[in-house]
Amino acid sequence: xxxxxxxxxxxxxxxxxxxxxxxxxxxxxxxxxxxxxxxxxxxxxxxxxxxxxxxxxxxxxxxxxxxxxxxxxxxxxxxxxxxxxxxxxxxxxxxxxxxxxxxxxxxxxxxxxxxxxxxxxxxxxxxxxxxxxxxxxxxxxxxxxxxxxxxxxxxxxxxxxxxxxxxxxxxxxxxxxxxxxxxxxxxxxxxxxxxxxxxxxxxxxxxxxxxxxxxxxxxxxxxxxxxxxxxxxxxxxxxxxxxxxxxxxxxxxxxxxxxxxxxxxxxxxxxxxxxxxxxxxxxxxxxxxxxxxxxxxxxxxxxxxxxxxxxxxxxxxxxxxxxxxxxxxxxxxxxxxxxxxxxxxxxxxxxxxxxxxxxxxxxxxxxxxxxxxxxxxxxxxxxxxxxxxxxxxxxxxxxxxxxxxxxxxxxxxxxxxxxxxxxxxxxxxxxxxxxxxxxxxxxxxxxxxxxxxxx
Amino acid sequence: xxxxxxxxxxxxxxxxxxxxxxxxxxxxxxxxxxxxxxxxxxxxxxxxxxxxxxxxxxxxxxxxxxxxxxxxxxxxxxxxxxxxxxxxxxxxxxxxxxxxxxxxxxxxxxxxxxxxxxxxxxxxxxxxxxxxxxxxxxxxxxxxxxxxxxxxxxxxxxxxxxxxxxxxxxxxxxxxxxxxxxxxxxxxxxxxxxxxxxxxxxxxxxxxxxxxxxxxxxxxxxxxxxxxxxxxxxxxxxxxxxxxxxxxxxxxxxxxxxxxxxxxxxxxxxxxxxxxxxxxxxxxxxxxxxxxxxxxxxxxxxxxxxxxxxxxxxxxxxxxxxxxxxxxxxxxxxx
Amino acid sequence: xxxxxxxxxxxxxxxxxxxxxxxxxxxxxxxxxxxxxxxxxxxxxxxxxxxxxxxxxxxxxxxxxxxxxxxxxxxxxxxxxxxxxxxxxxxxxxxxxxxxxxxxxxxxxxxxxxxxxxxxxxxxxxxxxxxxxxxxxxxxxxxxxxxxxxxxxxxxxxxx
Numbered sequence: 001x002x003x004x005x006x007x008x009x010x011x012x013x014x015x016x017x018x019x020x021x022x023x024x025x026x027x028x029x030x031x032x033x034x035x036x037x038x039x040x041x042x043x044x045x046x047x048x049x050x051x052x053x054x055x056x057x058x059x060x061x062x063x064x065x066x067x068x069x070x071x072x073x074x075x076x077x078x079x080x081x082x083x084x085x086x087x088x089x090x091x092x093x094x095x096x097x098x099x100x101x102x103x104x105x106x107x108x109x110x111x112x113x114x115x116x117x118x119x120x121x122x123x124x125x126x127x128x129x130x131x132x133x134x135x136x137x138x139x140x141x142x143x144x145x146x147x148x149x150x151x152x153x154x155x156x157x158x159x160x161x162x163x164x165x166x167x168x169x170x171x172x173x174x175x176x177x178x179x180x181x182x183x184x185x186x187x188x189x190x191x192x193x194x195x196x197x198x199x200x201x202x203x204x205x206x207x208x209x210x211x212x213x214x215x216x217x218x219x220x221x222x223x224x225x226x227x228x229x230x231x232x233x234x235x236x237x238x239x240x241x242x243x244x245x246x247x248x249x250x251x252x253x254x255x256x257x258x259x260x261x262x263x264x265x266x267x268x269x270x271x272x273x274x275x276x277x278x279x280x281x282x283x284x285x286x287x288x289x290x291x292x293x294x295x296x297x298x299x300x301x302x303x304x305x306x307x308x309x310x311x312x313x314x315x316x317x318x319x320x321x322x323x324x325x326x327x328x329x330x331x332x333x334x335x336x337x338x339x340x341x342x343x344x345x346x347x348x349x350x351x352x353x354x355x356x357x358x359x360x361x362x363x364x365x366x367x368x369x370x371x372x373x374x375x376x377x378x379x380x381x382x383x384x385x386x387x388x389x390x391x392x393x394x395x396x397x398x399x400x401x402x403x404x405x406x407x408x409x410x411x412x413x414x415x416x417x418x419x420x421x422x423x424x425x426x427x428x429x430x431x432x433x434x435x436x437x438x439x440x441x442x443x444x445x446x447x448x449x450x451x452x453x454x455x
Numbered sequence: 456x457x458x459x460x461x462x463x464x465x466x467x468x469x470x471x472x473x474x475x476x477x478x479x480x481x482x483x484x485x486x487x488x489x490x491x492x493x494x495x496x497x498x499x500x501x502x503x504x505x506x507x508x509x510x511x512x513x514x515x516x517x518x519x520x521x522x523x524x525x526x527x528x529x530x531x532x533x534x535x536x537x538x539x540x541x542x543x544x545x546x547x548x549x550x551x552x553x554x555x556x557x558x559x560x561x562x563x564x565x566x567x568x569x570x571x572x573x574x575x576x577x578x579x580x581x582x583x584x585x586x587x588x589x590x591x592x593x594x595x596x597x598x599x600x601x602x603x604x605x606x607x608x609x610x611x612x613x614x615x616x617x618x619x620x621x622x623x624x625x626x627x628x629x630x631x632x633x634x635x636x637x638x639x640x641x642x643x644x645x646x647x648x649x650x651x652x653x654x655x656x657x658x659x660x661x662x663x664x665x666x667x668x669x670x671x672x673x674x675x676x677x678x679x680x681x682x683x684x685x686x687x688x689x690x691x692x693x694x695x696x697x698x699x700x701x702x703x704x705x706x707x708x709x710x711x712x713x714x715x716x717x718x719x720x721x722x723x724x725x726x727x728x729x730x731x732x733x734x735x736x737x738x739x740x741x742x743x744x745x746x747x748x749x750x751x752x753x754x755x756x757x758x759x760x761x762x763x764x765x766x767x768x769x770x771x772x773x774x775x776x777x778x779x780x781x782x783x784x785x786x787x788x789x790x
Numbered sequence: 791x792x793x794x795x796x797x798x799x800x801x802x803x804x805x806x807x808x809x810x811x812x813x814x815x816x817x818x819x820x821x822x823x824x825x826x827x828x829x830x831x832x833x834x835x836x837x838x839x840x841x842x843x844x845x846x847x848x849x850x851x852x853x854x855x856x857x858x859x860x861x862x863x864x865x866x867x868x869x870x871x872x873x874x875x876x877x878x879x880x881x882x883x884x885x886x887x888x889x890x891x892x893x894x895x896x897x898x899x900x901x902x903x904x905x906x907x908x909x910x911x912x913x914x915x916x917x918x919x920x921x922x923x924x925x926x927x928x929x930x931x932x933x934x935x936x937x938x939x940x941x942x943x944x945x946x947x948x949x950x
Contacts, residue, residue, distance in 0.1 A: 233497045374747045404466050437464075
């Protein structure tokens, strides 16, 4: 890696004692000796293992659950169903008032995606838990499912989630989060060319090497310590408190080093049920996702479908941009309503465009609920935006890098979501890339600055 | 049938934080009797090295060596609230809280030292190595060690500080979308060279040149870790990764690391990393959040390079050999 | 379940435990022998985080039955630092900033150690091949490859 100190040198103090130095990481000596304590590196006597029985169907009504054979399996200590969960209906973002609650800790009446948690089996060994889970008999009536976002939005599509009433999240702004800036229709009318293209992605797994999990130990006095690899200690504590109807002071979350997260450990899917199990049995409980659960059950990055319509002038200026983005939340909200609206503010990208129109939708389908991942609400948008930029440049016969210089935002430019640009540095990145990659651009672009526009 | 070379570029910006829900983090700092400093947090280290960076921020602010700082974190019994480790917020939000707490602790430390030296606290400075001295008169000094001892056993002062960094919640305006979803923005520009086999559809990423603007590289080698690993993940996203290869069909999802594809150590692109620093006005020592943005520009740059190589646009991720071959077939049919 | 005795030499120390029949070496090491340095990232042999060395050979401890290791010499990353002095591989991972979350690190180091025992002066291709069964999600692998090559160089310098 090379630090290019010549840029913005006047805005920086480079003579600090501790900052700006590549000091050795204090945690790595323990990483390389295997001494770093991950949550699962703790053992407890009388540990119980929790195995989740999951829906084999994408959408089904639960007619009945028969636990009799499973309960008789040697080593089984207790089996939990929805009736055991004090506040079974929840949604994680209720903590920031983004409701409604739309998901059950353990399925109640219906399952809405293949893999949904239905019954939790607790046994003395992992093996006994797995064997007993296979003996839980759930009678399902399979219902029609919908997997395609645009199909889900059509009238008559199977309703994925009754708590929403329709197959999209209803924002205070309506069916979508909106950004309206200038007049896109006027911009398209004035443009030399208009290009409309649609981009797609499919779900992506965070795939941390350490799977999601926790170990809960009763402390006595109805207080519980939960060793967890969550990315957000109090998010987990407060959601567990709501679900378990236990005051927060009864809960103690202990993290440490998580074996990677990448957004995959922000949902609260293992801790509440494990704490409940510890509370009901009085024994320590371990609930750790198998690798298969991590890959197919834990929330992935959402699939997205994004349509971008741009008006561009022959001289390279983008004069109007209209974006409709759909985020596939799967069957439940989790963090998706947040990600979709975060995307709405991002869509002009690092460019100054006078007329912008954005609608972002959060759509429900019968698939694994999606949630956060590195670049939440932005990564797929950037893919679509920057491929679109390449197409626009080629459409008007301009060098793709030079085309970006023409449109790059500068300090003081007003963004579509009404924030003035500050601390811009796109132009300098592109200048350095031009040099590093041997991709020459005209001299006037190499003289540009993010701090001001040219006279 | 041949190997075709192509080159693509992409440029991006990336928001720091998650103000659409309110974005607070807290930190507490206190000294031990012998002048070591404890930082108490509830923030989670996911491997990015949060503890090390927080120790450096605390040390710089108090004016002591980093090794004298211990980070106690991820415990809700001891650590004050943190929103969480996500949204590129750790270094920026938590770092601001730590810096504030450390400033308060430093002030008490200087007051105690001033009392011991019988001078004005405003006339004191630290040398960053464990000594506090009168500005312009380095011989008139007291160690941080002795200052902490005196605070504990002579003056009855707690050398401690509280830090709270809150970016207030932004509620988007319903009709215009006016909102402040983030604070400062990081930037990147990536140029990718690929080789596409037009017989198999396979893409070889030959080289990646990444330029990242990070605000301030608080620990350059740790920034490099993030940027290099992120660039790998970006390429992985572009060409390999999905849990549903035939989305929206649900079948054939990968269940383990044999079925879920990512580039292995034998599939690495030659990667060059260049870092610019334009300090963020509101960042701790100018830092912006960079953990997420570093994985984004490679994806469109790879897509654009593939078009440059073989003239087909794959507008859906991941860009698999199957999709490229189908597009090439359609291209030939149209010709 | 019937318990079976397992006696092995773990990082140079003779140990014996009664374990459940069918227990993997990974779970035996972690839960019975108290060595949590091998990690369970998949429990099905696809991630390499559980890698250990059994009688000189690199093994996935999650796919190895503990009872088959009776009498064996088992080496893990926890035993690598002799008398508190870092092994060259540990030093190289530290100095090269080759670990982030650290979950894959013990397995990577075991894979590297097995390689260097076999090939003291490995090529880059040798290193790539040696760690090709070990998943890392943080680093992008390059710093790990460089660290292993660097450890090999410092080994051969010490030998010279």
